[in-house]
Amino acid sequence: MQDSPLFGFIDSLSPIEPLKSAYSGNGLQAYHQSLNAASVSSIFTSPHHNAHKEGSKLSKSSFGDYTENEISMEDGTDKNKSPTSSTAVRLFACTSTITRESHTMITCSVNEGIVDPPKGPNDLPQPGRFDSGSPDHNTAPCHGVSVRSDLKQDKCPKLEAVQATNNTVEKRKCLFSSDMQPQDGCQPAKENNEVMGCEWEDLVSGTSGELLAFDSSMDQHHTGVQLAANNAESCGYLLSKLAGGADIPDRTHPTTSSQAYYHEMVVGEDKTENGQLFPEDKKTILSEEIQDNINEENACIPLGCKVETQQRGVRRRCLVFEASGYSHRTVQKESVGDLSFSTSKGKSSAQNHRNPGKTPSPHVHSGSGSLDLQMDNDDCSVGGFLGNDHNSSQSSSPPKKRRKSDNGDDDSCKRCSCKKSKCLKLYCECFAAGVYCSEPCSCQGCLNKPIHEEIVLSTRKQIEFRNPLAFAPKVIRMSEAGQETQEDPKNTPASARHKRGCNCKKSSCLKKYCECYQGGVGCSNNCRCETCKNTFGTRDVAVSTENEEMKQEGDQTENREQEKENDQQKANVHSENHKLVELVVPITPPLDVSSCLLKQPNFSNAKPPRPCKARSGSSSRPSKASETVQSRKTSKAGDSVFIEEMPGILREPSSPGIVKTCSPNGKRVSPPHNALGVSPSRKGGRKLILKSIPSFPSLAGDANGGSATCSSDSATALALGPS
């Protein structure tokens, strides 16, 4: 591994710290401003929506505006800085996703490439991806498809090219170095830009750059890479800031997040660069190589790095959510799995990476397989969402399988039907998810549209001010988060709501009325539900579990019981997993992150509640097994899982802690109810699904923890600025 160029690259990257610097105010502010100006749309990328239907629609609505810009960007001419800060964010996400996903991407590309004749690079889907932006929301749903094809083609080749990376590695380093050093995240590294390439530009950077407008100074052309990197940082920063803006004290995360972004960006850059450098012909090979490299990187990456990567992943997820990137990733992953295309290496590597890098995958295969699948699913699902929304990602066809399942949920298509809230309250799923309302919505007097960005942002901000976790994912694994971070459950943003727990009385936590259930998570001690029968884990169980764990430590006998429970849980899990898989896909944020560590988030989501909501598919059970077993056995795994599931939010808290998590504490430190987190080992981890983690949150996530916060923050931040 060390030999691999990637390793070297990683080394160069390791200095991620620079990112932190990047976070420095300048960058952030810049983003901020830009963001403020920009539409919130980015923030709102629809997590909820299913990729398919909504995706197409959403994509437009949300991105539509951007498309043009993006397009122009591609041309290199445009500099319009559209207001769409969001776009930038998304873009980042995309990029990040792309980078990591590139592995998979490759496969996808190949397949796709075959299918669709490549079009000009300009053809890139970007527009499509971003389409949705238009205030009007929807637009033609079809876009997504066409776009996808384009995207696929473009991306694929690019990705492939990227893979070629070895050579590029050096460049990357340079970029990174430059980036790393970069004083301001905001300032686009011209150098980087030079290096960077084109893909990013096409994909994200272009738009993102403009959209973000981070740097006024930025060269338009920079390619996206640097921009992306920079932007990513800035974005991350912003997000964090925004999130933080929310007042979240945890700004520390931002750096991490930013780093994550940065990292992603870098990765993406590598790919992109390669892509540019190398002819498409090499794609296939490169792709494989790239994957391998990536894997290697992951593997090689020191713990610290890994951690960062994880964090990154988290953010990515957040970003990714909306960003087409998600879709890409998912697609890629899926494609990989399905296609196998990547050849054994690709797959193996991919899997391996995940495993090694992230966490040991759990499991056995089936576990691994399952995990991968889940990952894929998640990604796909996510992608679907995002993709749909953005159009971009979805492009990959193969993944559709899962998507279908994921999307399968009728709900995905659904949208809000607010009448009195004007879609500016958390009642509105779209708003809560950080997504603009689109055609599918049957809302009345809706103000949750790009046109009313300011209002939306300000409202968001207000809500966040009131409740920083308002936009955080509703469901998160309590246990994991708590354990890993050891932080107070309160701290973890993501889990905030979940922590808060449901208050079900009549639904017995067996219906979607129950957020826990909806999120695919078991109830936790935080819940105040009555007659809890949550199939994902009852509150009682959770409590008992904890107790048991305590006891277990003392006695093995108790272990038996736990085992029993575990078995039961397993059974549940299996059943759940299926669900989760479906659910997760959509929500799961970019697995990348998880991939870094392990696999799996769920996006948690099983599906999110959103119409397209993402659900968290978490594993939620508080079950003993998860806790004890997971914690002990898979402290790492748990972490990874945790990370995966938790988007930015988790990360933040964890970021520092994450690594620690790995620590031997097998025991859970915190007593989260849900202990679920664990399961990865068993199942391969389910992903938690943040149900509805709105993409936003995840984005913002860092700050206060909650991914949601972040997202929301980001949104708000944009509008209000980090306060």
Next chain:
DNA sequence: GAGTTTGAAACT
């Protein structure tokens, strides 16, 4: 599709 149920969000 209309009406009811439900529990979170918002408000006081």
Next chain:
DNA sequence: CAGTTTCAAACTC
């Protein structure tokens, strides 16, 4: 912080 009201999703018919 607790209680009440409002709201829209989830659900039922």
